[in-house]
Amino acid sequence: EFCYSDTPHISAMQLEGIEDNVILIDSVSKRYSECGIRIGALITKNKQVRKDVMKFCQARLCPPLIGQIVA
Known part of the structure; x- marks a missing residue:
């Protein structure tokens, strides 16, 4: 994170007791x-969320048929 003062940054990912409830998207x-750079990350310690998100990621690996035909 960008910090513009001497105060240290504290991420929600560092807080104890809420690990399974934190999702960081960047x-x-x-x-x-x-604009237009499509690189991102989803970070969580919740194994079920990671598993469910991966299903969506893997389902979107190929473009839709109409997109393939047009290309």
Whole structure:
């Protein structure tokens, strides 16, 4: 994270007792104002959330049929 003072940054990922309830979502385009760069991350310690998110990621690995035909 960007810190503009001497106060140290504390991430919610560091807090004890809420590990399974924290999901961090970040992207290059939002953090650095780089429009169109589609690189991002979803970070969580919750194994069930990771498992469910991976299902969506794997389902979107190929473009839809109409997109393939047009290309």
